[in-house]
Amino acid sequence: MSADSFRSVHEAAAAAERAAALLEKLGHQVPGVIYQFQLYPDGRSRFPFASEAIGEIYEVSPEEVREDATVVFQRLHPDDFAQVAASIEQSATTLEPWRCDYRVILPRQGVRWRSGTARPERLADGSTLWHGFITDSTDQQLARAALRESEERFRIQVEHAPEAIVVYDVQSGAFVDVNQNAERL
Numbered sequence: 001m002s003a004d005s006f007r008s009v010h011e012a013a014a015a016a017e018r019a020a021a022l023l024e025k026l027g028h029q030v031p032g033v034i035y036q037f038q039l040y041p042d043g044r045s046r047f048p049f050a051s052e053a054i055g056e057i058y059e060v061s062p063e064e065v066r067e068d069a070t071v072v073f074q075r076l077h078p079d080d081f082a083q084v085a086a087s088i089e090q091s092a093t094t095l096e097p098w099r100c101d102y103r104v105i106l107p108r109q110g111v112r113w114r115s116g117t118a119r120p121e122r123l124a125d126g127s128t129l130w131h132g133f134i135t136d137s138t139d140q141q142l143a144r145a146a147l148r149e150s151e152e153r154f155r156i157q158v159e160h161a162p163e164a165i166v167v168y169d170v171q172s173g174a175f176v177d178v179n180q181n182a183e184r185l
Contacts, residue, residue: 031136032056032057032136033051033053033054033057033135034050034132034133035049035051035118035132036049036129037069037129037132038123038127038129040126041127045070045073046066046068046069047069048129049062050065056136057114057135059107059109075104075106076103077102077103077104077111079103080102080103083100084102087100091120091128092120095121096120097118098118098120098130100115100116101137101141112138113141114137115135115140116134117132117134118132118133119131160179164179164184165179165181165182166178166182
């Protein structure tokens with residue numbers, strides 16, 4: 001090997017190390033896992049790249065899922081498994097971005113919500129490779145559920161109130177909502 005060839009190889013290796021270090025630093029700033037997910041035509045799947053935060057998101061290491069994603073799919077909540085699988089298949093078929101909210105059951109954390117987003121691309125071998133991120137959305141999902149419950153309680157209270165209740169929009173001049181007693185009047 002000539003000195004110039006050796007220098008080129010060495011420079012390429014150094015550039016790759018710098019890029020990997022930069023990606024690792026960026027990965028620590030993202031609230032969740034940055035990843036690549038690959039699905040093969042025969043159904044096999046893997047995470048060729050996952051930041052260390054996959055440990056928080058799925059309680060696995062990047063090495064555990066680099067060649068086989070089975071352990072991640074085993075952590076999906078049984079009620080959400082079909083939805084997640086269908087959304088991945090749909091994205092693989094259409095090459096439209098993948099977006100999904102779903103639950104996982106983790107050994108240490110229990111039931112948690114995850115929100116994932118990724119962009120797919122078709123590779124020469126027929127597989128699909130997504131580039132994306134997954135975050136913990138448990139707090140947001142619990143807040144939405146609490147809000148829905150509160151709105152439902154309020155709706156029931158208004159609907160069954162002994163008084164007539166009317167909500168009127170002055171700007172549009174229209175009734176926005178009325179309960180049954182107001183309708184009777």
